[in-house]
Amino acid sequence: MDWVDLRSDTVTKPTRAMREAMLNAEVGDDVYGEDPTVNTLQQRLADDLGFEAGLFVPSGTQSNLLALMSHCERGDEYIVGADAHTYKFEGGGAAVLGSIQPQPIPHDSDGTLSLEKVAAAIKPVDPHFARTRLLTLENTWHGRVLPLDYLQAAHDFTRERTLSLHLDGARLYNAAIACNVAAREITSHFDSVSVCLSKGLGAPVGSVLVGSAALIDKARRWRKVAGGGWRQAGMLAAACMHALDHHVARLADDHARAVRLADGLRDMPGVKLLGQYTNMVFVDVPAERLRELDAHLRAASIRISIGYLPTLRLVTHLDVDDAGVERVLDSFRSFFER
Numbered sequence: 001m002d003w004v005d006l007r008s009d010t011v012t013k014p015t016r017a018m019r020e021a022m023l024n025a026e027v028g029d030d031v032y033g034e035d036p037t038v039n040t041l042q043q044r045l046a047d048d049l050g051f052e053a054g055l056f057v058p059s060g061t062q063s064n065l066l067a068l069m070s071h072c073e074r075g076d077e078y079i080v081g082a083d084a085h086t087y088k089f090e091g092g093g094a095a096v097l098g099s100i101q102p103q104p105i106p107h108d109s110d111g112t113l114s115l116e117k118v119a120a121a122i123k124p125v126d127p128h129f130a131r132t133r134l135l136t137l138e139n140t141w142h143g144r145v146l147p148l149d150y151l152q153a154a155h156d157f158t159r160e161r162t163l164s165l166h167l168d169g170a171r172l173y174n175a176a177i178a179c180n181v182a183a184r185e186i187t188s189h190f191d192s193v194s195v196c197l198s199k200g201l202g203a204p205v206g207s208v209l210v211g212s213a214a215l216i217d218k219a220r221r222w223r224k225v226a227g228g229g230w231r232q233a234g235m236l237a238a239a240c241m242h243a244l245d246h247h248v249a250r251l252a253d254d255h256a257r258a259v260r261l262a263d264g265l266r267d268m269p270g271v272k273l274l275g276q277y278t279n280m281v282f283v284d285v286p287a288e289r290l291r292e293l294d295a296h297l298r299a300a301s302i303r304i305s306i307g308y309l310p311t312l313r314l315v316t317h318l319d320v321d322d323a324g325v326e327r328v329l330d331s332f333r334s335f336f337e338r
């Protein structure tokens, strides 16, 4: 039986059609700027999202790091959510590699950062303080879609306060599909955006950072410094292009399957549904039964990730179909109702 893997949308495997696109890709040496497929992907995303230039990189972590290092100099500061990927889940890279100080502030429950709290965190211009340069947002954040009017307000706020505004848009297209708008309506508020093609879009590897030509020039230099200058990467870029052509609209299916999963878990004894947002479902189960639940699900070829918390995050994606969702619900039911 095939695994139903709900740990993350990073686990998707390239489809046969995607592999064929990779096989047929034209390639060149990207450090020389000569990989035609990489160049096409970069320009396509820049054009689609309303920016001058793009840079193809191996991971979202590197893409965010290059953005932070291109917006900020040594001794500068970025304001970021305390539970944001660019603060909490990237190994402290901005501080370690960029000498950039993070200023975390708590998220509101919808994933926004209150602009009053951001304003209060901006440092005066004074040698005592790091220089506050940048505000970083994340959309979707733990599946939650940031409201479009909030993005407009964050844009206006950063213009008034002369801060740059970066979006960690690892799941930008999930947000766009959920809002039923073109991705550009989200990205138009930002100075730079990082997009992952390797999550729900299903490419094996790759993120793209978009911004002004000057910003992307800096980022290209930092990418080389970070060891991310790659050569015939067109085979990977071809997978990303295939993902953009074929896997964007279908994100709605992942969202619908998350709704179905949440509906099935809502009234199940022993399970507390905390919420469903885009392709993610959050539930609490009794902490002392987590290991046993994990083993029970594995016996039915279902993978979940169990951390230290009783909260489970179940993620739908390209490789989870309707039958998979039903198998998950049957398995939860047989565990909690026996």
Ligand SMILES: *Cc1c(COP(=O)(O)O)cnc(C)c1O
Pocket (backbone or CB within 6 Å): 058, 059, 060, 061, 062, 064, 085, 086, 138, 168, 170, 171, 196, 198, 207
């Ligand atoms: C996955 C993810 C990233 C980047 O992750 P990589 O594994 O480095 O590609 C960045 N931000 C968010 C919100 C993510 O979920």
